[in-house]
Amino acid sequence: MRNRRLIVSAAVIAAGVGLVPGTAQAADGPAKPDAHGVSAPDADLGKAAASNFSTFTSAAERTVRPAGKGEAQAQGSTASEPTVGLSAKGTSARGISLSLAVSIDPDAQIAAFIEWGDGSYDVFDTYGPTNQTVAHSYSEIGAYTIKVTLKDGTGERGSNSLAVVTPGSDFTPYKPTRLLDTRNGTGGPKAKIPAYGTTRVRISGNGDIPTGVTAVVLNVTATNTNSAGHVTVWPEGSERPNTSNVNFAKGQTVPNLVIVPVDRNGYVDLYNGGWESVDLIADVTGYFTRTTSSGYTPLNPSRFVDTRNGTGTAQGQVRGQATFGTKFAGRDGIPDDATAVALNVTVTNPREAGHLTVFPSGGSVPITSNVNFRAGQTVANSVIVPVGPDGSVNFRNGAWSGTDVIVDVVGYHRVGSRGAYLPFVPERLLDTRDSSDWEWGPLEGQGYIYMPLSTQRPANTAYVLNTTVTNTRGEGYLTVSPDPNTLSAYQGGWAGWPTPPNSSNLNWKRSETVPNLVQAGMGDNGIVDFWNRGWDDIDLVVDIFGVYQTN
Numbered sequence: 001m002r003n004r005r006l007i008v009s010a011a012v013i014a015a016g017v018g019l020v021p022g023t024a025q026a027a028d029g030p031a032k033p034d035a036h037g038v039s040a041p042d043a044d045l046g047k048a049a050a051s052n053f054s055t056f057t058s059a060a061e062r063t064v065r066p067a068g069k070g071e072a073q074a075q076g077s078t079a080s081e082p083t084v085g086l087s088a089k090g091t092s093a094r095g096i097s098l099s100l101a102v103s104i105d106p107d108a109q110i111a112a113f114i115e116w117g118d119g120s121y122d123v124f125d126t127y128g129p130t131n132q133t134v135a136h137s138y139s140e141i142g143a144y145t146i147k148v149t150l151k152d153g154t155g156e157r158g159s160n161s162l163a164v165v166t167p168g169s170d171f172t173p174y175k176p177t178r179l180l181d182t183r184n185g186t187g188g189p190k191a192k193i194p195a196y197g198t199t200r201v202r203i204s205g206n207g208d209i210p211t212g213v214t215a216v217v218l219n220v221t222a223t224n225t226n227s228a229g230h231v232t233v234w235p236e237g238s239e240r241p242n243t244s245n246v247n248f249a250k251g252q253t254v255p256n257l258v259i260v261p262v263d264r265n266g267y268v269d270l271y272n273g274g275w276e277s278v279d280l281i282a283d284v285t286g287y288f289t290r291t292t293s294s295g296y297t298p299l300n301p302s303r304f305v306d307t308r309n310g311t312g313t314a315q316g317q318v319r320g321q322a323t324f325g326t327k328f329a330g331r332d333g334i335p336d337d338a339t340a341v342a343l344n345v346t347v348t349n350p351r352e353a354g355h356l357t358v359f360p361s362g363g364s365v366p367i368t369s370n371v372n373f374r375a376g377q378t379v380a381n382s383v384i385v386p387v388g389p390d391g392s393v394n395f396r397n398g399a400w401s402g403t404d405v406i407v408d409v410v411g412y413h414r415v416g417s418r419g420a421y422l423p424f425v426p427e428r429l430l431d432t433r434d435s436s437d438w439e440w441g442p443l444e445g446q447g448y449i450y451m452p453l454s455t456q457r458p459a460n461t462a463y464v465l466n467t468t469v470t471n472t473r474g475e476g477y478l479t480v481s482p483d484p485n486t487l488s489a490y491q492g493g494w495a496g497w498p499t500p501p502n503s504s505n506l507n508w509k510r511s512e513t514v515p516n517l518v519q520a521g522m523g524d525n526g527i528v529d530f531w532n533r534g535w536d537d538i539d540l541v542v543d544i545f546g547v548y549q550t551n
Helices: 044-048 068-074 487-492
Strands: 004-006 055-058 083-090 095-103 109-115 121-127 130-137 144-154 155-165 170-183 198-202 213-223 229-235 246-248 256-262 266-270 279-289 295-308 322-329 338-348 354-360 371-373 379-386 392-397 404-415 420-432 450-454 462-470 476-482 506-508 512-523 527-532 538-550
Touching: 004 322, 004 392, 055 155, 068 392, 083 144, 083 155, 095 144, 121 130, 121 404, 130 487, 144 538, 170 198, 170 213, 170 338, 170 354, 170 420, 170 512, 213 229, 213 246, 213 266, 213 379, 213 420, 229 256, 246 256, 246 512, 256 371, 256 462, 256 512, 256 527, 256 538, 266 279, 279 379, 295 338, 295 420, 295 462, 295 476, 295 512, 322 338, 338 354, 338 371, 338 392, 354 379, 379 506, 392 404, 420 450, 420 462, 462 476, 476 512, 506 512, 527 538
Parallel strands: 004 450
Antiparallel strands: 055 083, 083 095, 095 130, 109 121, 109 144, 144 155, 170 279, 170 295, 198 266, 213 256, 213 279, 229 246, 229 266, 295 404, 322 392, 338 379, 338 404, 354 371, 354 392, 420 538, 450 527, 462 512, 462 538, 476 506, 476 527
16 A cells, blocks of 8 residues: 655655656555654744744833933922833744833833834733733834834833844845865865865855845755765854755765855855765855845746757757756746746756756856766756846756756745745754654655645745655655645545646665755645655655745
């Protein structure tokens, strides 16, 4: 019996050879599968994001009196002057919780007027000393000044102000640029990273990247590998997490997209978890800041380009050293004013080793790469790329011989989109190899695991995850997509078997370990499915790196 499996997390939560989907295939037979366990990890996700929620305070002693008010009150009166202390903390991408400590005489009445700094206000009456908490959601992320004014029948009695910054971040596309290359000394020493060694990459203030960056989009590549290993990327100044971003074998060149938080010092660290030294490359395509820019909107995965059948471009392999462009903005759910698109780009049937570079139209080819491949290999990588002035994106085959290229769209960025980003401290959600957290073993061929990430938080529209497939018994591909069932349908035993989309996120052959970043949209029900589209068992590892929120 084919299994669909519900994740229980202790922490948080091909055509021809069959490796890249041509048309969606149904699982073998209509047998009703089992669902294992029921757990909604929404509550724990707040812990993972806690580092985003700064606290801002303004002590009661900072209460300002209106001119002449204190002197008039002091004449012939023993009543004390009212004060208000303020403390605020972020609660979501745009949400702020404000705590007020109003100090007045026990028998006194006073009104507190809250001006939120965006043109809106709240007011409440207090009777005697009062502690009050009021929540507010801003329409735009950014910095605001909150002012609280105390008033009674005699007029204004005092006020206090507090500067706050919303926790969420918006995306700014950046021309693909190489920030690190240990082979030639770009961004650091010209030297391979030793076994279990670390190097750093400057982000904030590097080139045209501003200071105050909260997260960055990097394509990280491991090359000149002498043994198997992995690369972990994390913000400098924090403890290295128990997660991985790039997995490689001896002799491989492997890239993977990374969205990583940037600490106040403006650097990120890259750790070589292999037994031998390795060269590392990091290319930037965008960054996040706490100022209004481009928000994110997820889409159901959709195929835009397939050179094998002529979808979105001319049919036939892309010749060596050739470039083709495809228009993305203004079609199939992507608006005309999109600033960047989130893609999954797959190379298949290449005739020789090479690399693929993805870049906005209207500019020269950058010295960066997005997908590295060997002859005959099918390999995918996530790409977030700015769109050119005409709404198009270019794809260049850096090999000297032809290859097929497949492009699936998973979302877009634009000014006005509501999805602001909250980066997490990376954390592991699932490891099917770990029997202490996952008792059902490997993910069966043509089966899926469903993960309820936002069933209680509909404002969480997409999560940034890193998926890794390992211990592969055959060849296949992974598809990640929203689940059409509700959590109550699974709990009640009447959920239907979903149909996976005609898209892929990563591809593997027997005995390979393959990672890829996924920006997983939550659809209408807050559940995402991880499909094993091969016919043999695999182990699946899922790490979480952040969330997009609309409030």
